Amino acid sequence: MEFLESIFVAPFVEMWNYPEFLAELILVGLSTGVLYSLVALGFVLIFKASGMFNFAQGAMVLFAALTLVGLMEHGVPLWAALLLSMAVMVGLAFAVERLMLRYLVNQEGLILFMATIGLNFILEGTGQLFWGSDVKRLEIGIPDKPFDLGPILLNTFDVTAAFIGAALVIALAVFFQKTPMGRALRAVADDHQAALSVGIPLKTIWVAVWTIAGIVALVAGIVWGAKSGVQFSLSLIALKALPVLILGGFTSVPGAIVGGLIIGVGEKVAEGFWGPAFGGAIENWFAYMLALAFLVFRPQGLFGEKIIERV
Amino acid sequence: MPEGTAQTNSGRVIGDVIMKVENVSLSFGGVRALDDVSFDVREHEILAIIGPNGAGKSSMLNCINGFYHPQEGTITYKGKRRDTAKTYEAAEEGIARTFQNIALFKGMSTLDNIMTGRGLKMKRNFLWQALYYGPALREELEHRAKAEEVIDFLEIEAIRKTPVGRLPYGLQKRVELGRALAAEPDLLLLDEPMAGMNHEEKEDMVRYILDVNDEYGTTIVLIEHDMSVVMDISDRVVVLDYGKKLAAGTPDEVKGNQDVIDAYLGVSHD
Numbered sequence: 001m002e003f004l005e006s007i008f009v010a011p012f013v014e015m016w017n018y019p020e021f022l023a024e025l026i027l028v029g030l031s032t033g034v035l036y037s038l039v040a041l042g043f044v045l046i047f048k049a050s051g052m053f054n055f056a057q058g059a060m061v062l063f064a065a066l067t068l069v070g071l072m073e074h075g076v077p078l079w080a081a082l083l084l085s086m087a088v089m090v091g092l093a094f095a096v097e098r099l100m101l102r103y104l105v106n107q108e109g110l111i112l113f114m115a116t117i118g119l120n121f122i123l124e125g126t127g128q129l130f131w132g133s134d135v136k137r138l139e140i141g142i143p144d145k146p147f148d149l150g151p152i153l154l155n156t157f158d159v160t161a162a163f164i165g166a167a168l169v170i171a172l173a174v175f176f177q178k179t180p181m182g183r184a185l186r187a188v189a190d191d192h193q194a195a196l197s198v199g200i201p202l203k204t205i206w207v208a209v210w211t212i213a214g215i216v217a218l219v220a221g222i223v224w225g226a227k228s229g230v231q232f233s234l235s236l237i238a239l240k241a242l243p244v245l246i247l248g249g250f251t252s253v254p255g256a257i258v259g260g261l262i263i264g265v266g267e268k269v270a271e272g273f274w275g276p277a278f279g280g281a282i283e284n285w286f287a288y289m290l291a292l293a294f295l296v297f298r299p300q301g302l303f304g305e306k307i308i309e310r311v
Numbered sequence: 312m313p314e315g316t317a318q319t320n321s322g323r324v325i326g327d328v329i330m331k332v333e334n335v336s337l338s339f340g341g342v343r344a345l346d347d348v349s350f351d352v353r354e355h356e357i358l359a360i361i362g363p364n365g366a367g368k369s370s371m372l373n374c375i376n377g378f379y380h381p382q383e384g385t386i387t388y389k390g391k392r393r394d395t396a397k398t399y400e401a402a403e404e405g406i407a408r409t410f411q412n413i414a415l416f417k418g419m420s421t422l423d424n425i426m427t428g429r430g431l432k433m434k435r436n437f438l439w440q441a442l443y444y445g446p447a448l449r450e451e452l453e454h455r456a457k458a459e460e461v462i463d464f465l466e467i468e469a470i471r472k473t474p475v476g477r478l479p480y481g482l483q484k485r486v487e488l489g490r491a492l493a494a495e496p497d498l499l500l501l502d503e504p505m506a507g508m509n510h511e512e513k514e515d516m517v518r519y520i521l522d523v524n525d526e527y528g529t530t531i532v533l534i535e536h537d538m539s540v541v542m543d544i545s546d547r548v549v550v551l552d553y554g555k556k557l558a559a560g561t562p563d564e565v566k567g568n569q570d571v572i573d574a575y576l577g578v579s580h581d
Contacts, residue, residue, distance in 0.1 A: 179442060180426075180433055180451060187416045187427045194414035197376065198490060199402025199431040 003277065011273035020151040025268045027149075031158035033264020034165035035227075038220040039237055040244040040256040041172065042213045047250050048189040049209040050101070052112040058238025059123035060214060064089055065221030065230045069138050070131035078140060089214030097206045105202075124235060135231040140222060161223045168219055169257050172212070176253060185209060189251075243291035249301030258302060263287045325546065326354030329498065329530055330375070335384035335394070337370055337554075344370040345381065346554040352498070357524055357531045359541045362551035363575055368534045369411055371551070372500045375532070376401040376408050388498070403431055407496035409487045411503045411534075417476035421486050424475055425461055428493030429454040461489045465519060481512040488519060499523065501533040505540060513537065517544055538576065542566065550575065 015022045039061065046054040054060075067088050071081040100115055144157040176182040188195045188205045196202065224234055240263075248259025271283040294301065330352040337345040345367045352358050360368045373379040375386060377398040386394040388404065396404075407428070416424050433450060442448075462468055465485050470478060475486050484504060491499055504520065505513045517540060523529050535541050541548060542562040550557040550571050557575075558568045565571055 178451075179447070180430060180454075183419075183423055183427060184430055186419055186423070190416035190418055191414050193378070194410070194416060195427075196378075196398040197402060197408055197410075197414070198427050198494060199399045200427070201399045 006277040007274065010277070014273055021272065022269070024152045024154070025272045026265050027152060027154060028158065029265030029268035030261055031162035031264070032268065033261035034162045034169070035220065035223055035260075036240055036244050036263055037169060037257045037260025038165050038216060038223070039241040040248065040260055041169065041253065042216045042220070043238075043241055043245055044248075044250065044253055044256045045172075045209055045213045045216065048253075049185050049205060050112070050188075051109055052116065053109070053250075054213070055113060055116040055238075056120040056123055057213065057217065057241070058235040059120045059127070060089075060092075060217035061221040061224070061237065062230075062232065062235040063092075063123045063127040063221075064214065064218035065138065065225040065234055066127040066131045066136075068218070068222060069136045069225065069230045072138075073131075073136070085218055086215060089218055090211050093207050093210035093214055096210050097203055101206050102203070120235075124232075128232070133232060135229045136225075138222065138225040138230050140226050142226060157227065161227070164219065164223060168216065172216075173253060175212075181208060240287065243287040245301070246291040246294050247301055249303045252301070252303035255301055255303035263290065266290060325356045328352065329354045329389060331385075331387040332371075332375075333385050333387070335371075335374060335381045335386060337367075337374060337379055337381045343554050345374070345551075347384070348551065348554070348556045349384075350549045350556065350559055352530060352532055354530055355524070355528045356546040357520070357533065357544055359545035359548045360532065360534050360551060361536070361538070361541055361548060361575070362557070365553075366551040367554040368551055369502055370554075372408065372502055372532070372534065376406050376500060402494065405494075405497035406500065407491035407494045407498075408500035409484070409491055409502055409504060411506065413480075413483050413487050415475045415483055415487055415490070418474055420472050421467060421475055421478075421489075422458060422462070422471045424486055425458045425489045425493045426454065428461075428490040429458060431494060432457075458493055461493050464492070464522070465489050481508050484508065484512075484516070485519070488516075492523065495527070496529060499529050499531045501531060501535075503534050503536065505535060505537055513540065520544060 039057065042057045042060065043054060046052055046057070064085055068081050068085040071084055072078065076084065096119065100119065104112055104115060142157050142160045144155065146153055146155050148154075176186065184195070184200045185205060185208065187198070187200060188202065192202065195205075220237075221230070221234060224237060228234075244256060244259040244263050246259075247262060248255025248257070267283045267286040270286045271280075275282050328351045332351065333349050335345055335348045336343070348367070348371065350358075360371060362368055370379060374381050374394065375388075377393070377396050377400065381394050384394065385392055388406070391404075393401065393404070416427065419427075433454060462471060465488065467482065467485060467489065470482060470486075475483055478486065488501070488504065491501075501520070505516050508516065520531060520533070521544060524531055533545070545562060547560060548562055548565045549559045550565060550568075552574045558565055558571050560568070566576070
């Protein structure tokens with residue numbers, strides 16, 4: 001009885017009594033959520049354009065961040081290192097198309113998925129081969145100071161990161177909805193054959209998609225890397241993107257964004273108010289529980305296309 | 312009238328040969344989908360390909376626009392061989408098509424679908440096309456105007472913003488024609504443009520096809536099963552049966568051909 005009360009009553013009473021604490025958790029959650037969205041976006045982009053679940057997205061985040069840090073350790077200034085890392089991600093996109101996708105046209109999703117697992121190992125391996133496997137500090141000049149917003153305590157770094165993420169997300173939304181290339185990408189995602197018949201070259205589109213996913217990975221890598229150091233575990237934040245994808249739907253850009261925010265806010269608020277009832281640390285599994293609930297009741301996610309199969 | 316030109320009843324002048332199909336054969340494993348098929352297509356004409364199911368009509372269109380590559384024979388289009396060319400190259404050379412089972416971008420709006428047809432007409436390179444700014448934006452708006460012309464022409468203003476997946480079948484067929492027209496093609500391939508339509512929709516579609524041919528001089532190759540439509544609108548007809556060419560000629564010649572009657576048109580037994 002006491003346990004039930006601590007789940008169903010006490011947290012809401014606390015929320016009512018300490019609204020500043022709730023607001024703070026929501027804001028902190030939003031700023032982490034934007035970062036989850038960033039990683040999830042990389043998945044959605046590639047899944048939309050090629051029906052491929054890119055297992056290597058996490059490795060791409062690590063690889064991009066390692067490249068940037070590695071270059072900076074060799075004395076390359078930040079702006080040049082950024083440009084070079086971007087160039088590396090573009091090169092990676094070309095290589096993936098030339099060496100992998102070209103031979104797998106029209107293959108089943110599972111085969112493509114296996115290929116990305118291979119890519120995952122290659123990226124993790126080469127990244128560490130070139131730049132070593134130590135934890136590296138990434139200093140990009142974003143101040144990390146707490147400040148007060150009224151009664152709410154925030155952190156300059158989190159807020160800046162949230163703005164970077166939001167800017168990227170808006171840029172991508174405009175790109176997809178408004179530009180000719182975005183339209184071509186959506187067309188390819190919808191129907192390969194029809195896209196070919198109106199003269200959209202698939203290979204160029206694939207390179208474009210992987211380039212964008214690479215740059216999204218770079219941004220995610222920079223922000224996460226600056227927050228917690230560039231290390232192997234960066235590639236594991238891909239796992240955090242999975243519940244986001246299940247919530248938002250694999251094919252929806254807005255879904256990835258909203259899903260990321262819900263997970264971010266959800267886990268902070270859950271930790272703050274429900275944590276005590278479970279003895280704390282529920283932040284680590286809350287996202288997966290939420291995803292599980294979605295899988296049961298709404299498998300297509302919040303915004304994903306409903307899959308109706310004929311039997 | 313000199314050789315090579317002919318006047319049709321609507322007053323259009325049929326020009327020179329724009330595409331030549333010579334001895335084309337295509338097999339899938341042991342199935343011979345096309346067997347030594349030859350015919351030519353002249354500029355500005357409407358050519359119908361008819362034949363029973365499985366006669367190889369769609370395979371023929373797929374060879375012309377590069378989905379299939381025939382094992383034997385050649386296809387020459389505007390003086391260049393294109394039997395080995397890729398699909399998107401066909402689009403670049405001015406061949407647009409529609410499909411038997413509508414292949415639209417279902418999640419996108421009518422306008423977006425039609426705008427994809429303008430993609431190749433955009434002069435700015437691919438990097439510019441990734442932007443929504445300056446010259447790229449201006450160009451997008453110019454093409455938008457073109458797309459609106461097509462929308463006016465096909466009288467689909469009301470569904471401009473509707474995702475095409477939600478439209479009824481007849482309208483989807485019309486949007487698909489619109490996407491092909493947006494590319495301002497020289498050669499338009501229509502795979503059963505009237506299949507599954509009711510009488511009214513068919514009449515509309517016939518009108519659009521004739522108008523396209525008349526106003527823009529677009530050469531049209533179409534596959535159709537409705538014989539009254541075929542005989543009405545086409546300048547020439549090619550008959551396929553089991554992958555072989557059975558006959559070719561004006562609608563009247565084909566109607567009178569004994570082989571065609573036996574294989575396809577049937578006779579009225581009295």
